[in-house]
Amino acid sequence: MTKPKLIWLNVSFFLITFLIAIIAVPYRAFTHGFDSAEISFAVICFIYCGMSITAGYHRLWSHKTYQAHWSLRLIFALGGAFALQNSILHWCSDHRIHHKHVDNNGVDPYSAKMGFWYSHIGWMLREYQASRYTDYTNVRDIQKDPIVAWQHKYYFQLMILMNVGIPLAFGLWHGNILNSLLLVGFLRLVLSHHTTFFINSLAHTWGKQTYTDKNTARDNGFLAFLTFGEGYHNFHHIFENDYRNGIRWWQFDPTKWLIKSCEYIKLTSQLRVSPEDRIAKTKLAMVLKRSQQKLKSHPDAEKLLERLQYEYDTLVHKINEYYAVRKQVFALKKQQLVEDVENSEPMKQYQVLKQRLADQQRSWQLFTANIA
Ligand SMILES: [Zn+2]
Numbered sequence: 001m002t003k004p005k006l007i008w009l010n011v012s013f014f015l016i017t018f019l020i021a022i023i024a025v026p027y028r029a030f031t032h033g034f035d036s037a038e039i040s041f042a043v044i045c046f047i048y049c050g051m052s053i054t055a056g057y058h059r060l061w062s063h064k065t066y067q068a069h070w071s072l073r074l075i076f077a078l079g080g081a082f083a084l085q086n087s088i089l090h091w092c093s094d095h096r097i098h099h100k101h102v103d104n105n106g107v108d109p110y111s112a113k114m115g116f117w118y119s120h121i122g123w124m125l126r127e128y129q130a131s132r133y134t135d136y137t138n139v140r141d142i143q144k145d146p147i148v149a150w151q152h153k154y155y156f157q158l159m160i161l162m163n164v165g166i167p168l169a170f171g172l173w174h175g176n177i178l179n180s181l182l183l184v185g186f187l188r189l190v191l192s193h194h195t196t197f198f199i200n201s202l203a204h205t206w207g208k209q210t211y212t213d214k215n216t217a218r219d220n221g222f223l224a225f226l227t228f229g230e231g232y233h234n235f236h237h238i239f240e241n242d243y244r245n246g247i248r249w250w251q252f253d254p255t256k257w258l259i260k261s262c263e264y265i266k267l268t269s270q271l272r273v274s275p276e277d278r279i280a281k282t283k284l285a286m287v288l289k290r291s292q293q294k295l296k297s298h299p300d301a302e303k304l305l306e307r308l309q310y311e312y313d314t315l316v317h318k319i320n321e322y323y324a325v326r327k328q329v330f331a332l333k334k335q336q337l338v339e340d341v342e343n344s345e346p347m348k349q350y351q352v353l354k355q356r357l358a359d360q361q362r363s364w365q366l367f368t369a370n371i372a
């Protein structure tokens with residue numbers, strides 16, 4: 001099969017910016033050097049680009065995991081043009097197809113099953129899906145956002161303004177235009193590009209399948225560090241409506257922290273989270289599946305599988321009981337139906353069930369750890 005036509009504009013653009021970043025920038029660093037203001041400003045711009053994509057393009061517009069004030073949407077729209085990853089509309093259209101048809105070669109725009117290179121950057125270098133290039137039927141909802149429509153219409157101008165205007169303005173103000181163009185212009189852009197591209201390539205090949213093995217998405221804490229929290233991609237592909245990707249407080253997800261912090265100053269609202277019991281049960285079902293596979297070849301398989309199933313069923317039952325009464329306690333607290341919630345009957349029950357769940361969790365962990 002002949003490959004689709006190369007898109008020479010993209011090929012030369014990615015190549016030239018990459019070569020400048022890996023050759024001209026180090027050369028300049030050795031021969032002339034960069035000062036701390038230049039480095040700091042490049043880092044700030046890198047973070048601005050990255051977070052505009054993760055918090056804006058991805059979690060706000062693609063998945064609608066929260067609502068944002070127009071001023072924040074404007075900041076993200078400009079940051080997205082700065083990151084040079086196409087308009088919000090186009091990016092979200094691709095991304096929604098990616099979720100709906102993940103790993104389906106020929107439909108998923110950056111299917112990981114096409115290989116690492118293809119999912120990282122190859123998909124943008126040839127006219128692979130030219131027929132649907134301007135089909136925005138799956139993003140009609142966000143087209144209603146005037147900022148999205150405006151950014152799409154003036155994308156080219158905004159992209160130039162941000163990528164040439166900002167490095168040039170900083171260089172003029174700071175006194176070294178070439179340094180600023182190299183660092184804030186080229187290096188920042190190339191780093192921003194490839195760290196985002198890692199989400200489609202590395203986050204679909206390297207890491208744990210904590211919640212599902214039905215698609216290639218992986219959870220990877222190291223990658224989360226490079227991608228402003230998007231490394232918990234296995235979780236994200238199953239709970240795509242959750243504004244968080246790293247759900248534990250200690251999991252590195254600055255995008256989640258940004259969205260949450262903005263809630264306190266009323267810039268974001270209606271943050272969506274997946275029910276905790278559903279997350280716990282999804283994760284559990286995955287451990288069950290893995291343990292079953294491991295036990296199959298065990299000489300005592302039948303007996304052990306039976307015990308495994310028993311432990312699993314008991315745990316699921318205890319999770320259901322615990323979350324049901326927890327919901328009651330929360331409702332009591334919220335509606336202030338009982339004066340003394342702490343000493344109420346549901347609260348006592350809640351404490352008991354909490355302990356029982358913890359005991360069963362220990363029993364389950366001990367049993368499944370022995371299988372592994
Ligand atoms: Zn997504």
Ligand SMILES: [Zn+2]
Pocket residue numbers: 098199200204217233237
């Ligand atoms: Zn993905």
